[in-house]
Amino acid sequence: MSIDLNDPALLDYSQRPPRHPEPVDPANDGLPIPLNVRTDLYKRVQELRQFEKRAYDLFMQNLVKGTSHLSLGMEAVSAGFAAAMQPEDYVFATYRGHAHTLSKGADMGQVMAELLGRENGLLKGKGGSMHLTHAEANMMGSYAIIGAHLCIANGTAWSAQMRGTDQVTVCFFGDGTTNIGAFHEALNFAKVWNLPVVFVCENNLYMEYTPIDLVAAVPNPAADRAPAYGLESIVVDGNDPDAVYMVAADAITRARRGEGPALVEAQTYRHGGHSRADPGKYRPADEVEAWLDRDPIPMYHQRLLRLGVPEGRLSEITQDVARRVDEATEFAKAGAHPGEEHLFTDVWADGGSAWRN
Amino acid sequence: MAELTYRDAVAYGIAQEMRRDPNLVMLGEDIAGAGGVFKTTVGLLDEFGPARIRDTPISEQAILGAAMGAAMTGIPVIAEIMFSDFIAVCFDLLANEMAKSAYMTGGQLSVPVVVRTANGGGSRFGAQHSQSVENWCMMIPGLKVVAPSTPADVVGLMAASIRDPDPVVFFEHKSLFASKGEIPEGEIVDELGTARVVREGTDCTIAALALMVPRALEAADRLADEGISAEVIDVRSLVPLDTKTVLASVEKTSRLYTVEENPRLCGWGAEVASIVADEAFWDLDGPIVRITTPHIPLPAAEALEDMAIPSVDRIYETVSKTIG
Incomplete structure (x- = not known):
């Protein structure tokens, strides 16, 4: 593709032709996934959805300062991969990392408190929304400079390879990342060293405020680049938890067996803007509407009912999550603002910050 | 006492630490069979093998990223950036990632990486292969910065840098490689932060x-x-x-x-x-x-x-x- 500078839609991206989602594959009802795994997936997407909605509400109340990037609409990608991982596997996320941090088992209250900049936050208030990390669960960080963390993810994969463990590293990033050099360095490096790492592109069709198809040389920004690095092109419906789970399980299993890296492109859509300040007005209205109709959660709810999970069980899960989100919110709001004693800690591994004697 | 060149002291210091710590690994461009473009890593491949002395593509971000990721899991890593001028192409990994990891995670992560790099002028290499960039690194909170002037200091400060739990940028001076000096017998471990x-x-x-x-x-x-x-x-x-x-x-x-x-x-x-x-x-x-x-x-x-x-x-x- 190349850009036609006479295209009037360049004046307003919302006037471009909408890119509608593919319909849900009805055959996915029959995927060989045990019902307890599917119920777990449902719980996971509910946790992410309700947490992110609350995070949004807290922005509106001005309790969350700075910026924040929500995964509303994109929950199935995080949930599907997390359900396919082992606890000792490593995860890397971008600044849009609330979901992946929660999926790896971080405490909701501590994550919420971090968004609020409180002392009881996951990072003691020193990292904020964009740097969520939960190292004791091998959630190795959320990184806010595009591309770098793909290179870092290679390192935990290299470590597992050297130590002879079967740990796999899963590294999430957005569609915009596929155009930065570090993405290409990381993929080539991972393949040459046969590293146990799965790179997951969450393609939500927009590189911040710009349609990804206007800035990527190929239609599928990640999958179409995969062959250049000796990798298979894999595209998955990122709004179907089951489809993601199957692809994730396969890629992770192969990496665990020593078969090397994989690159997965999960096609999805964010319900809101890029970040807190963005209403997302650059998107065609009917495109947004079509994707809202493909919301992964009501779809999955219906599927589980079809598969025989009682409505009562699903509402029990939903209500339990709602209660936990409320508790997390109260925990976060009750946290103190960090005191000056935290300002000069943790620059160095010894906990201090001294640079001279 | 043995006399060594500053160049040979680099491999000598790395070997001392690799013998001590079987987890210590090194990666970089042309460091294995070629022994480094400045011949500072000669002999290390033979002694420690290709799993611990690894050649990489010309991908400085991938080099420092892999070093950082492995280090975050507790494996100490030496990463070579061939010329210090090339730090500019992977400065994100140094300045935004390694340097800030401990602080912004509230102390959850540490990054025991030594970034070795050939610094400085006098070789007639021109504007992109001769710079002294120690000040680029000194200005970043979270990085330690060392620049030895003698073979003995290369060995001692190398050991101190490798044993340090934080990211250290270790500047080897190109115009000192041929200089010679006495190296004391036995294990040499110096101390960072000492003039x-x-x-x-x-x-x-x-x-x-x-x-x-x-x-x-x-x-x-x-x-x-x-x-x-x-x-x-x-x-x-x-x-x-x-x-x-x-x-x-x-x-x-x-x-x-x-x-x-x-x-x-x-x-x-x-x-x-x-x-x-x-x-x-x-x-x-x-x-x-x-x-x-x-x-x-x-x-x-x-x-x-x-x-x-x-x-x-x-x-x-x-x-x-x-x-x-």
Whole structure:
């Protein structure tokens, strides 16, 4: 593709032709996934959805300062991969990392408190929304400079390879990342060293405020680049938890067996803007509407009912999550603002910050 | 005591640590069979094998990223960036990632990486392969910065850097590779954040780093012929910075000169001068004088490069004219 500078839609991206989602594959009802795994997936997407909605509400109340990037609409990608991982596997996320941090088992209250900049936050208030990390669960960080963390993810994969463990590293990033050099360095490096790492592109069709198809040389920004690095092109419906789970399980299993890296492109859509300040007005209205109709959660709810999970069980899960989100919110709001004693800690591994004697 | 070149001291120091710690690994471009483009890693592949001495693609971000990720899991890593000028293509990994990891995760992660890199001029390589970029790294909170001037310091500070739990940028000076020095027997482990008085004097203090140290010493010899007694300090470590040694020296001599190979603006000596001005102002008998490479890209031609980088003549003449 190349850009036609006479295209009037360049004046307003919302006037471009909408890119509608593919319909849900009805055959996915029959995927060989045990019902307890599917119920777990449902719980996971509910946790992410309700947490992110609350995070949004807290922005509106001005309790969350700075910026924040929500995964509303994109929950199935995080949930599907997390359900396919082992606890000792490593995860890397971008600044849009609330979901992946929660999926790896971080405490909701501590994550919420971090968004609020409180002392009881996951990072003691020193990292904020964009740097969520939960190292004791091998959630190795959320990184806010595009591309770098793909290179870092290679390192935990290299470590597992050297130590002879079967740990796999899963590294999430957005569609915009596929155009930065570090993405290409990381993929080539991972393949040459046969590293146990799965790179997951969450393609939500927009590189911040710009349609990804206007800035990527190929239609599928990640999958179409995969062959250049000796990798298979894999595209998955990122709004179907089951489809993601199957692809994730396969890629992770192969990496665990020593078969090397994989690159997965999960096609999805964010319900809101890029970040807190963005209403997302650059998107065609009917495109947004079509994707809202493909919301992964009501779809999955219906599927589980079809598969025989009682409505009562699903509402029990939903209500339990709602209660936990409320508790997390109260925990976060009750946290103190960090005191000056935290300002000069943790620059160095010894906990201090001294640079001279 | 054995005599080694600064070049051979690099591999000697790495080997000492690799024998001690079987987890220690190194990666970089052309470091394995080729022994490094400066021949600083010769013999390491033979002794430690390809799993611990790994060649990489020309992908500096991938190199530092892999080093960082492995280090976050507790494996100490040495990463070589061939020329320090190339730090600019992976500065994100140094400045935004490794340096900030401990702080922004509330102390959850640490990054025991040593980034070794060939720094400095005198090789007629021109503007993109000759720079002294220690000040680029010194300005980033969360990075430690070391620049040895002797073979023994290469070994000792290498060991200290490898054993340090934080990211350390280790600058090896290209124009010192052929220089020789005595290496003590046995294990050598030095300490980061310690400067060394390498020549005692009473009339002025000359603080220098890396290649500028032997030049300052030679200038001090010539100054002595004129009856000027110069104390020379090898700063060795920019972060942590041993300000005590500098302040104690200035208290004695009342004059401070810095000799810096980095270009003038925001060079390391500016920070040293600022600290001395703040904390030892009343000890000073005259202005602090910085002798630096001018604020220009480095030229390739021998004649021009020699004019740019502080020389023995320039150090000698500057001190001689200004000491009053």
